[in-house]
Amino acid sequence: MKEKLMSKGEKKDLEMRKEYEFKGGIRGKYASKFAESSNVVVLSEDVAEIFPDSESVNNALKPMADLIRKRLKKEKTAS
Numbered sequence: 001m002k003e004k005l006m007s008k009g010e011k012k013d014l015e016m017r018k019e020y021e022f023k024g025g026i027r028g029k030y031a032s033k034f035a036e037s038s039n040v041v042v043l044s045e046d047v048a049e050i051f052p053d054s055e056s057v058n059n060a061l062k063p064m065a066d067l068i069r070k071r072l073k074k075e076k077t078a079s
Contacts, residue, residue: 013060043051 041057043057051060
């Protein structure tokens with residue numbers, strides 16, 4: 001998947017406006033909470049064509065995860 005490069009006009013729209021005021025703000029205040037609750041996985045392009053969103057990936061992997069959990073549980077009780 002190739003990303004489209006932004007033109008100068010589009011890039012200018014993303015810049016911070018002068019009227020925004022961050023005085024008294026705390027940099028990274030919620031960064032640790034966000035990092036704890038987010039889990040980013042990058043799919044290769046050919047896999048992403050088949051699984052275009054997180055729901056489709058989860059639906060495909062949940063049955064496999066269940067099998068792995070059962071196997072690990074068996075191995076743990078056998079030890």
